[in-house]
Amino acid sequence: MLDSNFSLLYPNGDQNRDDHVSITDEVITELGLDFLIDLKNSNLSDYMTTDRETIEYRNETLSDMLENPTIVDTLKGTLKLLSDIVELRRIKSETEVAKNYLYSITEIELYIDIVSKLAKGFQAVRGNVKSSAFRRMTETVTELSESEYYRNLNKQLGELTAKVHEVKSITIGVNLDSEFRPVDAGVVSLNADTFKSGKVIDKILRMDFKDDDYTCIAPLVPYTRSNTDNAKIAFTNAFNNAMNDIFKADVRQWRQLVQSYVLSNTDFLLRIMPEIEFLTKAQHLLLALKSRGLALATPKIAPMDDKEFNVKGIYNPCVALKVDSKMVKNDIDFDENAKIYVLTGPNRGGKSVITCAVGQVQALAQLGLPVPADSAVISPVTAIYTHFPTGSDGDDTIEKGRLGEECDRLNKIFDTLDSRSLILLDESFSSTGSYEASYIASEVLTGFSIIGCRCLFSTHLHELSNQLDEINAKCRAEGGVPIDTLVAGIHGSERSFEIIRAKPDGKSYARDIAEKFGLSYDRIMDRVKAKKADEKKS
Numbered sequence: 001m002l003d004s005n006f007s008l009l010y011p012n013g014d015q016n017r018d019d020h021v022s023i024t025d026e027v028i029t030e031l032g033l034d035f036l037i038d039l040k041n042s043n044l045s046d047y048m049t050t051d052r053e054t055i056e057y058r059n060e061t062l063s064d065m066l067e068n069p070t071i072v073d074t075l076k077g078t079l080k081l082l083s084d085i086v087e088l089r090r091i092k093s094e095t096e097v098a099k100n101y102l103y104s105i106t107e108i109e110l111y112i113d114i115v116s117k118l119a120k121g122f123q124a125v126r127g128n129v130k131s132s133a134f135r136r137m138t139e140t141v142t143e144l145s146e147s148e149y150y151r152n153l154n155k156q157l158g159e160l161t162a163k164v165h166e167v168k169s170i171t172i173g174v175n176l177d178s179e180f181r182p183v184d185a186g187v188v189s190l191n192a193d194t195f196k197s198g199k200v201i202d203k204i205l206r207m208d209f210k211d212d213d214y215t216c217i218a219p220l221v222p223y224t225r226s227n228t229d230n231a232k233i234a235f236t237n238a239f240n241n242a243m244n245d246i247f248k249a250d251v252r253q254w255r256q257l258v259q260s261y262v263l264s265n266t267d268f269l270l271r272i273m274p275e276i277e278f279l280t281k282a283q284h285l286l287l288a289l290k291s292r293g294l295a296l297a298t299p300k301i302a303p304m305d306d307k308e309f310n311v312k313g314i315y316n317p318c319v320a321l322k323v324d325s326k327m328v329k330n331d332i333d334f335d336e337n338a339k340i341y342v343l344t345g346p347n348r349g350g351k352s353v354i355t356c357a358v359g360q361v362q363a364l365a366q367l368g369l370p371v372p373a374d375s376a377v378i379s380p381v382t383a384i385y386t387h388f389p390t391g392s393d394g395d396d397t398i399e400k401g402r403l404g405e406e407c408d409r410l411n412k413i414f415d416t417l418d419s420r421s422l423i424l425l426d427e428s429f430s431s432t433g434s435y436e437a438s439y440i441a442s443e444v445l446t447g448f449s450i451i452g453c454r455c456l457f458s459t460h461l462h463e464l465s466n467q468l469d470e471i472n473a474k475c476r477a478e479g480g481v482p483i484d485t486l487v488a489g490i491h492g493s494e495r496s497f498e499i500i501r502a503k504p505d506g507k508s509y510a511r512d513i514a515e516k517f518g519l520s521y522d523r524i525m526d527r528v529k530a531k532k533a534d535e536k537k538s
């Protein structure tokens with residue numbers, strides 16, 4: 001029997017440990033994680049973990065999948081069969097038949113198909129897999145498929161299904177009353193041949209039809225003809241009841257065997273069904289990035305209290321999958337000199353892109369995936385928060401105003417934010433003037449610093465950077481972590497931009513943007529002079 005504690009995602013099979021990450025569906029959507037890994041049978045947040053052993057276990061598992069693509073084919077085939085079992089159980093639960101033995105036979109057939117597919121698939125890569133998950137999976141399904149018990153089960157099922165599948169027709173006996181109205185009916189026999197249309201005269205005069213039990217004395221008529229929907233349903237239910245009564249004796253003799261062994265193993269496979277979907281979708285993402293020549297790095301997981309986030313060559317995978325232009329990679333390091341960054345730069349200068357990338361890398365690392373970067377050393381976080389523009393005029397916005405709604409959301413984050421959290425802010429407080437926005441932002445940054453969390457604050461408030469010396473002095477007095485600045489600059493005409501650790505220069509941003517769009521003084525004067533010269537010629 002399969003180990004009920006086995007898991008493809010958890011080394012000890014324990015999914016109920018206290019190592020989950022606080023991350024909402026809204027944050028997952030804002031970071032584009034559900035675009036990267038779109039799950040149907042579970043939530044992505046279910047798989048976020050702070051446990052280093054679990055993260056490394058999954059990295060090994062995915063490494064095997066990347067190196068042995070046939071594993072994915074095996075898992076996808078298994079996933080389809082498991083989906084069939086789920087649908088079968090749904091139909092079975094809705095049927096009026098209390099004990100539908102034919103459905104039980106079908107479920108056992110599907111179970112045997114799954115074991116056969118898993119055994120064949122993993123036997124082919126037995127010498128290549130290195131991960132604990134797939135080594136255990138290979139050993140288990142191989143042992144199971146080669147067991148005497150499984151062979152006997154397969155044989156018995158073959159005999160039973162052959163008996164079921166050879167039935168091509170049934171003979172029904174119907175009792176009539178004195179006025180030729182049907183009173184009751186029952187199955188007389190199961191037949192391996194089909195009935196044919198005929199006539200009474202044929203049965204009387206034709207020698208070849210006289211002893212033919214399958215030629216009717218009247219033409220065959222589809223049972224659905226002229227019947228109401230209720231009549232069709234009633235006929236079908238009566239037929240199913242009769243067939244179940246006939247076959248239940250065959251199934252009942254090994255029913256206990258089925259319940260104690262097959263059904264428990266099927267339940268186990270259904271339990272890991274969401275894990276299979278997660279792994280196959282994750283592998284699809286990794287292959288999509290690799291096919292574009294993009295780097296992927298298995299992160300080194302540092303202790304949580306080290307608060308490490310040292311990532312070289314980071315890029316935003318959502319952007320990378322949507323555009324054809326070459327990505328400009330960046331280095332982000334939350335080191336001893338900065339656990340909080342204020343990121344400034346021109347509009348469309350890549351601030352939002354890199355802010356999301358930091359969250360994506362942190363989340364993917366804690367899902368147990370390689371991350372979009374050249375290298376990465378990352379400490380797990382207990383929570384990931386975002387404070388992005390909502391772009392909506394919901395009830396809160398109407399009631400409190402846009403700035404009030406922003407402050408209210410941030411206030412709720414402060415209720416649960418701790419020193420092991422990561423918070424990402426993008427253009428917060430943009431709904432008010434720069435003076436008010438800078439004041440609120442400086443207060444918020446001070447709070448983040450004293451809490452000791454990691455933070456990336458992307459903002460248009462260039463003057464906020466000029467206040468950092470004062471803010472840092474205040475934070476140091478309270479034991480806060482240091483705050484530093486990052487600058488997003490234009491990189492040629494590319495859609496991606498370099499991020500450098502430096503003090504911002506608002507005028508240089510304006511000059512870069514003006515030059516990029518031909519609105520600098522020199523470019524404008526060149527056009528004016530050219531226009532005047534053309535006018536003189538004409």
